[in-house]
Amino acid sequence: MTQPLDDILVLDFSTLLPGPMATLMLAEAGAEVIKLERPVTGEDMRKTEPKIDGRSIGYAILNRGKKSITLDLKAEGVVETLRPLIEKADIIVEQFRPGVMDRLGLGFDAIKALNPAIIYCSITGYGQTGPKSNAAGHDMNYVGDAGVLSLSCGPTDQPANPFTLVADIGGGTYPALVNILLALRQRDKTGQGAHLDIAMAEGAFAFAYWAHAQGVIAGEAIENGKDRLTGSMARYRMYPAADGRQVAVGAVEEKFWLAFCDVIELPEALRNDAKDQDATKAEVARRLGAKPASHWEPLLEAANCCCTIIKTPLEASKDAHFAARGVFDWKTSVAGQQVTALPIPIAPEFRAPPADPVAAPDLGEQNTTFGIGQTT
Known part of the structure; x- marks a missing residue:
């Protein structure tokens, strides 16, 4: 060829x-x-x-x-x-x-x-x-x-x-x-x-383009682990399940966030996470931590809400999706x-x-x- x-x-x-x-x-x-x-x-x-x-x-x-x-x-x-x-x-x-x-x-x-x-x-x-x-x-x-x-x-x-x-x-x-x-x-x-x-x-600078906009051009302080993309938001962070596996919650957009909230049955009072991020994060963590990843994975997959179970490299290599794509x-x-x-x-x-x-x-x-x- x-x-x-x-x-x-x-x-x-x-x-x-x-x-x-x-x-x-x-x-x-x-x-x-x-x-x-x-x-x-x-x-x-x-x-x-x-x-x-x-x-x-x-x-x-x-x-x-x-x-x-x-x-x-x-x-x-x-x-x-x-x-x-x-x-x-x-x-x-x-x-x-x-x-x-x-x-x-x-x-x-x-x-x-x-x-x-x-x-x-x-x-x-x-x-x-x-x-x-x-x-x-x-x-x-x-x-x-x-x-x-x-x-x-x-x-x-x-x-x-x-x-x-x-x-x-x-x-x-x-x-x-x-x-x-x-x-x-x-x-x-x-x-x-x-x-x-x-x-x-x-x-390496290009990999934190948002930090350039926020920290360099806008001059805003960016604390370790406390930006919207590094853990400050309830809807964009990792949470441990009951078995220690991590759930990657990436439900930034409202429709995905609400679908995720439905899966874990998050109380209505905490779904507007902008009111109190810490309170929402704590309850999301409590609910996800109550059951193992094997319980959450099919539910999150069905909801299609940008939330997944973090895979090991070996698990990723056996993923049917990657296999299908060769x-x-x-x-x-x-x-x-x-x-x-x-x-x-x-x-x-x-x-x-x-x-x-x-x-x-x-x-x-x-x-x-x-x-x-x-x-x-």
């Missing part, structure tokens, strides 16, 4: 999550993605748990369908070694701190001299410039600096970690992918490449064992159809193919 990116070559110098997930999506859309990994050990994700027969599942699902060559980027003559691939490449993705690729002779200016049409994507925590450009950090630091973590981080004496990697994926992977595709479109018009400066901390149809393999590939938001018509499991590459698997790999 013809895929949108089946004529695109990507050199992937990135590691761990943001860059590899972006290049995974490019690969799923047909691009040839070649990972440049250090000899002997490979990239750090190969070491992460859980594993099957010593092979990382995390690495396998993030690098499905890619190729791997091993190369010591600090070795003398590395640029000349890579020159044949650099000259043919359409995209380079790197995730080092600012200046590292320049010191290796692989910075944007050096690559552009060899390939003026190259789209060079740099993913960092804080960007290529600015006072924090060389500061070390991880997802929690980036969402903390972007003000996002302050919106709902749990009690002061027992704060809750973010439930997902907002900055890594939302601030790194997705902006990288979007801007790479925009740069490809721009190159179609001009013939020129681009250097994309992707800063994960900056990318979300988990694609497979990969780890140490010869077939496992479900990572669901990614690439439309099925742009991906190769599910068939035999497509594996991640063994370390240096394509060294011989390209004739430039190193093992030591």
Whole structure:
């Protein structure tokens, strides 16, 4: 089949999550993605748990369908070694701190001299410039600096970690992918490449657009866990059922709220939650907490009121709805064992159809193919 990116070559110098997930999506859309990994050990994700027969599942699902060559980027003559691939490449993705690729002779200016049409994507925590450009950090630091973590981080004496990697994926992977595709479109018009400066901390801002409107533009204070979207409203928060399972109540609109109130038989005096949010929340909690999730789930489903039982990842993977849409149809393999590939938001018509499991590459698997790999 013809895929949108089946004529695109990507050199992937990135590691761990943001860059590899972006290049995974490019690969799923047909691009040839070649990972440049250090000899002997490979990239750090190969070491992460859980594993099957010593092979990382995390690495396998993030690098499905890619190729791997091993190369010591600090070795003398590395640029000349890579020159044949650099000259043919359409995209380079790197995730080092600012200046590292320049010191290796692989910075944007050096690559552009060899390939003026190259789209060079740099993913960092804080960007290529600015006072924090060389500061070390991880997802929690980036969402903390972007003000996002302050919106709902749990009690002061027992704060809750973010439930997902907002900055890594939302601030790194997705902006990288979007801007790479925009740069490809721009190159179609001009013939020129681009250097994309992707800063994960900056990318996190968009995930709290309402906080920008309220806290930055309007200048209103937003307390931890006390905004309309972070728990202040009775009709938009989580409540425990009798068995400890959580009920996600998202009945913001009045028609959904009233339908939910009917399900739990909330007294009329408390249905206008604007009068006394605390009193309404307390009674909703009492009623939902009186019976297990198995009691509430069919009733809430029948009411169709934006209220659901929170699923575990395993339960979600077995959901009949996702199965019907083929979300988990694609497979990969780890140490010869077939496992479900990572669901990614690439439309099925742009991906190769599910068939035999497509594996991640063994370390240096394509060294011989390209004739430039190193093992030591």
